[in-house]
Amino acid sequence: MSLNSDLTIVLDVMGGDHGPSITISAAIMAIKKQPNLHLILCGDADIITKNLARLKISPEQLANHKQLSIFPTTEVVLMSDKPIVALRNKKDSSMRKALDLVNEGRAQACVSAGNTGALFSMAHFVLKNIPGVERPALISSLPTHDAKKRVFMLDLGANVFCDSHVLYQFGVMGSVMAEQVDGITKPRIALLNMGEEAIKGSDHIKMAALELSENKDINYVGFIEGCDIFSNKADVIVCDGFVGNVALKTCEGVARLVYQKSKTAFSASLLAKLFGSLIKPSFKKLFKTMNPDQYNGASLIGLRGIVVKSHGNANASAFLSAIEEAIKEVERQVPEKIKNSFEHNFTVR
Amino acid sequence: MSLNSDLTIVLDVMGGDHGPSITISAAIMAIKKQPNLHLILCGDADIITKNLARLKISPEQLANHKQLSIFPTTEVVLMSDKPIVALRNKKDSSMRKALDLVNEGRAQACVSAGNTGALFSMAHFVLKNIPGVERPALISSLPTHDAKKRVFMLDLGANVFCDSHVLYQFGVMGSVMAEQVDGITKPRIALLNMGEEAIKGSDHIKMAALELSENKDINYVGFIEGCDIFSNKADVIVCDGFVGNVALKTCEGVARLVYQKSKTAFSASLLAKLFGSLIKPSFKKLFKTMNPDQYNGASLIGLRGIVVKSHGNANASAFLSAIEEAIKEVERQVPEKIKNSFEHNFTVR
Structure with a gap:
């Protein structure tokens, strides 16, 4: 697993109404467009492997792939899960682990089409607010x-x-x-x-x-x-x-x-x-x-990491747009800039 | 002035961005469509007379008109007037007098394209809430x-x-x-x-x-x-x-x-x-x-009388729609029905 790429984004591939069939197709589209992009596919390893095979990427190719890797998880946050229940009980879910990877600095952003309430609660819990920020926003x-x-x-x-x-x-x-x-x-x-x-x-x-x-x-x-x-x-x-x-x-x-x-x-x-x-x-x-959240995704801002939410019903091109939105925010260092702005604003106020 | 018509509606002809040039044209369209409709044109008598002349209705014809009459007023509520100022100081405005006529039972409904805040405050003050209604609504x-x-x-x-x-x-x-x-x-x-x-x-x-x-x-x-x-x-x-x-x-x-x-x-x-x-x-x-308020008008409900607000920027056909909406509410006795419903609901609750 190469995590030394210029740009590493983790995908909660299990989220959304359509799950891996959409998110993994979008992942392949994204790495083709952006050669320095590394994507971590977070989710059920078997399902991911099958979906990659469908897209002509064999397990052998994956093992040596410079732009793709799998982070295996055992649980999935369902669209019907209550945020508090997902937060407490689904610690090995693709959503939670994707956020953990951002928190640990192993990825620079996370993209998910999963349950909005659960994603918001988990992101808030895992990544925490930028100092001075009272509430993150979508x-x-x-x-x-x-x-x-x-x-x-x-x-x-x-x-x-x-x-x-x-x-x-x-x-x-x-x-x-x-x-x-x-x-x-x-x-x-x-x-x-x-x-x-x-x-x-x-x-x-x-x-x-x-x-x-x-x-x-x-x-x-x-x-x-x-x-x-x-x-x-x-x-x-x-x-x-x-x-x-x-x-x-x-x-x-x-x-x-x-x-x-x-x-x-x-x-x-x-x-x-x-x-x-x-x-x-x-x-x-x-x-x-x-x-717009179906088209470009919506971002959670005010957190110490970048989280982009794609629409639950997103198709592959919409999920790709959300990945591209995440790339922009990584390149422009949005959380860092918000942090600077808050430090500045809190001294002048 | 014949107030014994089946259906009498008072128009605040001075209200709206375009004032009498629009409201009086709409009035003529309305009486042509509805032969039992009587309209009271509330506003500056000179301006109204001139606008009627433009539409080929002479002062002599007006004097004997079965469907039209003038209620002369000396003041106008401006779009920029604060509601509280209009309520306190403009007691001889076309808007206020139109509402007074509804309150006195001389008209069954009022239609205005004037300042929304002022209309709401004046209507609330003049007509009062139906018993039990906490707040009227648009x-x-x-x-x-x-x-x-x-x-x-x-x-x-x-x-x-x-x-x-x-x-x-x-x-x-x-x-x-x-x-x-x-x-x-x-x-x-x-x-x-x-x-x-x-x-x-x-x-x-x-x-x-x-x-x-x-x-x-x-x-x-x-x-x-x-x-x-x-x-x-x-x-x-x-x-x-x-x-x-x-x-x-x-x-x-x-x-x-x-x-x-x-x-x-x-x-x-x-x-x-x-x-x-x-x-x-x-x-x-x-x-x-x-x-819709440009198209059909919006109604203030919960008051003891019928008040329809047309869009400030309404043209003659939109103001006509607002008059027609008022006619419907008069025919169906909306305030009376709300009163019955509240009496009923307050006994069963």
């Missing part, structure tokens, strides 16, 4: 009207309720993420609210606005409404996990509805069918991006 | 995958935070609304949450779920996620005003994004342009329905 990105720009949004469901200081910290972490991963100088940070006026919203949102506007390292641009999430008025949108989860899933719902209605329109006549077949791929891509 | 409807069904959603922004009993009451009011206005027997009531499982979400949502499931008059069907708002799994979706506002405005944002992207696709080639011109009307209509 972050992902959505498309905007400007084809070249995306907008990060957090928290997407890791924390049901967040007080003003936690929202403030999400702003700081989101700023680092947009700066490092998308190379944006002074990312525009906005708070999701029910109106743009300063008098709108709950007290904790108003307090968070005050805290963000007082930090000179943060380019706080004010409140933003749901209708402007995609308007490229901000690079990072901050909200609590309940609101973020509802907003994100509403996007998915609208996209599905419009897709269904457009399919009906595209089958109305021969001309419509012809045109529909031309336009469908670009529409399909747009609708996929409206479901 | 309700509107969204399209579903089933072209013949819509889904009501409340609260859409009248109340930032709602405790469990307030959410429960929203469920009861929403049930009455769906039953009366859309004729649904035993409407399916769901709570918007970040997961379908019973363990998900905040304590007040879990408590509201318990309260709703214990009321045998309510067909409570459980939690629903944002992605299923449009899936026709519920007839009424209940949430607090912050979450509802974000969800609703996110729908509008996604619709705008998809519309922009599809316009780009529709202009890519000659064939695309040709097909685009064929398909655009049906797309446009769908996107409009994703912005």
Whole structure:
């Protein structure tokens, strides 16, 4: 097992609705695209071996493979497992061991399509928060009207309720993420609210606005409404996990509805069918991006290690996107940069 | 001024971004469609007279008009007015007087495209809650995958935070609304949450779920996620005003994004342009329905009178839809039915 590769990422291959059939296909796609990438396949050794054989990689080839290795585990966290039960009882699960490998420095990031609640609890327990971070958050990105720009949004469901200081910290972490991963100088940070006026919203949102506007390292641009999430008025949108989860899933719902209605329109006549077949791929891509954790994965930030969550229902190309997201975060050293930012922010505050 | 018509609705003609030029055009469209409708045009008499003249109704014709009359006022609530200031200082505004006329029984409903916060505060102050109702709510409807069904959603922004009993009451009011206005027997009531499982979400949502499931008059069907708002799994979706506002405005944002992207696709080639011109009307209509307060208006329910809020940016046909929504609620006696339901629910609980 070569762990001296430039870049080592561990995959929880057992997670997700489709498990190894998807995750291992994505792994092969990833190593082909990135020659300096080493992937540790964490899970049931027999199942992994069989799936590799299906993809024309024999046990002999694996033994000498420079980019692939197996870390065998005996348990699997099920989609139906309660987080607390998984955390207590499944210490030899593929998910838990993948996180342990990140914690031990044997991998630089972990990618899983497994049970979100369990992954969040385990990651929090194993990797611990970056000093000063009160709550880790789930972050992902959505498309905007400007084809070249995306907008990060957090928290997407890791924390049901967040007080003003936690929202403030999400702003700081989101700023680092947009700066490092998308190379944006002074990312525009906005708070999701029910109106743009300063008098709108709950007290904790108003307090968070005050805290963000007082930090000179943060380019706080004010409140933003749901209708402007995609308007490229901000690079990072901050909200609590309940609101973020509802907003994100509403996007998915609208996209599905419009897709269904457009399919009906595209089958109305021969001309419509012809045109529909031309336009469908670009529409399909747009609708996929409206479901970002399915498309790019969502990252848990605020922890001492990198954890990317792919959608439970992800296909191989979506899981590949999640691996690529993890690679970016490793290359840009996102946890390290958040740590620096928090050290700096805690001395100046 | 004939106030003995079967159906009398008062319009705050000064409200909205476009004011009388839109609201009075919509009024003329409404009386043409509904011969037993009487509309009271509440606002600046000179401006109203000029706008009626533009639409070929002379002062002489108005004096004897069976369906139109003016209620002159001297003040206007501006979109920028703070609710509390409007409530205290603008007692002769078109908005306030329109609500007064409903309170005095001289009109059966009020329609306004004015400042939402001010309308909500004034309506609450003038009309008062139905006995037993803790908080009035803003309700509107969204399209579903089933072209013949819509889904009501409340609260859409009248109340930032709602405790469990307030959410429960929203469920009861929403049930009455769906039953009366859309004729649904035993409407399916769901709570918007970040997961379908019973363990998900905040304590007040879990408590509201318990309260709703214990009321045998309510067909409570459980939690629903944002992605299923449009899936026709519920007839009424209940949430607090912050979450509802974000969800609703996110729908509008996604619709705008998809519309922009599809316009780009529709202009890519000659064939695309040709097909685009064929398909655009049906797309446009769908996107409009994703912005329901612009399309149908949103109603304030839980008050002793009927108040329908049209979007500030509504055009004449959208303001007409809001008038038609008000007519429906008058015909089905929604406040009376909510009152009965609350009396019944408070004796059985």
